Amino acid sequence: MSGLIVTPSVGRRAARRAGDWVPAAVVFVLAIVVWEGAISAFHIQQFLLPRPSDIVSTFWTNRHTLWPAGWTTFKEALGGFAFGSLGGVLVATVVGRFRVVGNALMPIAIAANAVPIIAFAPIANAWFNPLSSTSKMAIAGVLCFLPVMVNTMRGLQSADPRQIELMRSYAASELEIWRRVRVPTALPYLFTALKVASVLAMIGAIVAEYFGGAFNALGVLIRSDAQILDFQTAWAGILVASLLGLALYGAVVLAERLVVRWTPATREA
């Protein structure tokens, strides 16, 4: 039949996906090699920039402190991500249900989004017990809340009016229109926001820890290592933070692939 876009077989698709990854992998390896080489070639001081190999070996030596510290921070980030995103979705749902409320709140939400929430980190430690994880979770959560709320709201409002008209022709209730049109339309928007939020959550948790926290937390370790000029260990901490941040981001991407199978971003992959 004419005009049909043939869906590639699973095998070919897997091969093509691998093909997409090769250039990125090459560039990554090349960057590490250049980094490693540049330090010997230009005699860059250890405290300015350690070798990648040194960072990895320092990580390995200190893995028994770094991993648990990373885990502590990751749990804070995850908690903040979960509460913040959930809150964002809930508020967007309530607000989206009542257009007037949405029109009143949307500009404020967008303006609030521009407030550097991270500036509240030292204050948040005063609100909660500075050694507890609650203050970090709160900062991570607030960071996640706004982008998720704004995007979900926009998604819920982006439903195709013709699809709604079609549903009306079936005498569909508002709830059915919500479930069958508005929510599916909003899902790609939601996942875009969740990807942003997953990164913000990790940043929020670590920065909040810079202002004090449990001793076995990543932000606290990185800060104290930097203070005693143990930059290699600080870098190893950053490595752990990056790996965990990537893991959270990857989990969201995976979830998106599983749930949203129809948008241009996921259909070709």
Add this chain to the structure above:
Amino acid sequence: MSVSDTDPVVRIEGLTKTFARGNVTALQDIDLELMPGEFVSLIGPSGCGKSTLLRVIGDLVEPTAGSVTVNGKPAKRARADRDYGIVFQDSVLFDWRTVAKNIGLPLEMLGWDRDKRKQRIDEMLDLVELRGFEEHHPWQLSGGMQQRVSIARALAFEPALLLMDEPFGALDEMTRERLNLELLSIWQQLGSTVVFVTHSISEAVFLSTRVVVMSPRPGRIAGIVPIDLPYPRGVETREETRFFELVTQVRELLRSRGEHLLPEEELGLLEAPE
């Protein structure tokens, strides 16, 4: 359904529709009756209210004055009873649903169980010749195929009335003519009543039992042309002398009423918003 063959499927009396925004009189004093099994086209320039008329019949737009009954019931009641299927200019398919699930959407709304749905979806796939594409998503189909899915969806629950708003307007000439033939054969198989909005004179003449010519500002019925070409109609129908005579008749009716158009009307800028 308690409608006998002599009762009209759609009865429109003294219908007027004005839109507060822009103070546009989209429709004025429309009287029209559609008999069971009729295929009636509404044709006219942009802004003549033909799409609005279709939406009033479907109770998607409320009339300002006058009455619309569908199957002997007020339009609102008919919509609640799901008495009609609708097809828009764009296929309005749901990207997140497969072809089969798009066709099954109205059946889900009617609360049909899975097996019954599956059976009807299969019948519909055969009807619009899309067997083998049930698990495809809309973006994997050409425009013509998408519109066939849309037609299958509208017909899936066997509505007595089919409302079509320029369903082939966005398609190329070749696809359009092929789908015209398919639509005619489906209509003859099912015997449903069709209201068909179009911009194309030849399409209207080719398909219809009657062509309702509308004029703009305010939207009125300028005249009704009965099409006496015998069914089944085929490719050769478009080459018959009678076909050309009828096309000319419709065109002249359009021209006599539409020559004082403002430029913005021709551009459709005054087309009433929903």
